[in-house]
Amino acid sequence: MSGDDDENRAWDFGFSRTIRNGELPMLAEFIQIIGDPPNMEEAIQEDRREWKPDNKEIFTANSCYQTIMEGGIQGNTTDFPYKLVWCKDIPTKVSFFTWVAALNSIPTLDMLQRRGHPLCSICFLCGAETESDNHILMHCQLSFQIWLSFLEGFRMEWVMPGTILQLLSCWEKRWNNIKENFVWKVMPFAIGWILWNERNARIFDNKIRGKEALIVEIKSCIFLWGTARGVFKGIFFDELVTSWREKIHCM
Ligand SMILES: [Zn+2]
Numbered sequence: 001m002s003g004d005d006d007e008n009r010a011w012d013f014g015f016s017r018t019i020r021n022g023e024l025p026m027l028a029e030f031i032q033i034i035g036d037p038p039n040m041e042e043a044i045q046e047d048r049r050e051w052k053p054d055n056k057e058i059f060t061a062n063s064c065y066q067t068i069m070e071g072g073i074q075g076n077t078t079d080f081p082y083k084l085v086w087c088k089d090i091p092t093k094v095s096f097f098t099w100v101a102a103l104n105s106i107p108t109l110d111m112l113q114r115r116g117h118p119l120c121s122i123c124f125l126c127g128a129e130t131e132s133d134n135h136i137l138m139h140c141q142l143s144f145q146i147w148l149s150f151l152e153g154f155r156m157e158w159v160m161p162g163t164i165l166q167l168l169s170c171w172e173k174r175w176n177n178i179k180e181n182f183v184w185k186v187m188p189f190a191i192g193w194i195l196w197n198e199r200n201a202r203i204f205d206n207k208i209r210g211k212e213a214l215i216v217e218i219k220s221c222i223f224l225w226g227t228a229r230g231v232f233k234g235i236f237f238d239e240l241v242t243s244w245r246e247k248i249h250c251m
Contacts, residue, residue, distance in 0.1 A: 009037045022115070084168045090186055090225055094193045101192060102165045104133045124202040125195070134163050136199055137192045142211060146195070149215055150187055153249045154180070164192075179248050182231045183222055190221040216241055 011031065019027055054063040085099045100106050109121035109131040123131040125142045137143060138160050151158045154175070161167045171188060175181050194217045201207045209217070219241050226232045232240065232247075240247050 009039070011037050084171055087185065087189065089182070089229055090189045094189050097196065098164075098168075098189055098192055101133050101137060101196075102168055104163075106133050106196065108132055108136060124199050131199075137164055137195055138167065140195075142214075143191075143195050145211055146191060146214055146218070149211075150183075150191065150218070153245050154184065155249075177250060179226075179231055182226050182229070183248050186222055186225055190218045190225075194218045194221060219244065 011034070049059075050057045051059040051063070053067040054060055085102060086095050097106070105111065111132070113121050121130045121132075123129050123135055123140055125136060125140045129135055129140070135143075138147070144160065147160065148158070161170065167188060171184075173184060175184055194214055198209060198214055201209070220237065223232060223237050223240055235247055
């Protein structure tokens with residue numbers, strides 16, 4: 001805070017760099033939220049942290065969870081498919097990535113553009129369209145072909161939803177055997193994770209893999225996660241890759 005009389009009192013944030021024009025609306029909103037600086041002469045109590053959702057004003061995970069579920073922190077969140085995003089059969093980092101993707105917040109070029117970075121937003125998987133979360137993970141020509149190659153074994157007509165959140169929200173389904181159920185459950189995570197890694201490999205390592213290599217990589221992911229759960233007992237990885245339909249869908 002700077003200034004010591006009522007009229008000249010103002011917040012002194014001490015930002016490490018100059019605020020950019022594109023960030024000014026956020027700063028204005030922030031100042032509106034925190035309000036005017038307090039009069040320090042009137043402030044006789046020492047600063048302390050308070051956690052309003054709990055009666056004792058002490059933070060607990062339980063009170064935080066209850067508040068979120070009641071829509072008390074960021075609007076109504078009860079529609080978010082938490083159970084599908086936080087899947088115990090996959091690594092936490094993949095769940096976390098999917099959660100961020102479902103909120104359209106992975107650092108794609110269009111997201112960085114929206115934050116004021118002067119970048120050209122072209123998808124590195126197809127080189128044809130704007131890069132966004134939904135495009136890379138679902139609608140890109142390459143991504144969609146990969147989705148189809150896995151979906152055709154499930155014998156269903158598929159129309160890709162508009163967003164990752166919509167996809168997750170309609171994903172729960174039961175199949176005839178344990179392997180199909182497992183593959184169906186972890187498939188969106190494996191496909192999304194491998195596509196995102198491929199996108200990063202193309203940008204940062206200048207390495208490009210084609211559709212078939214990516215499909216093998218996704219099967220490898222699923223095999224690894226399933227083996228840890230005992231789903232693929234008695235099946236070798238090369239058998240699974242070469243005879244996917246036979247081993248998973250019993251065709
Ligand atoms: Zn693309």
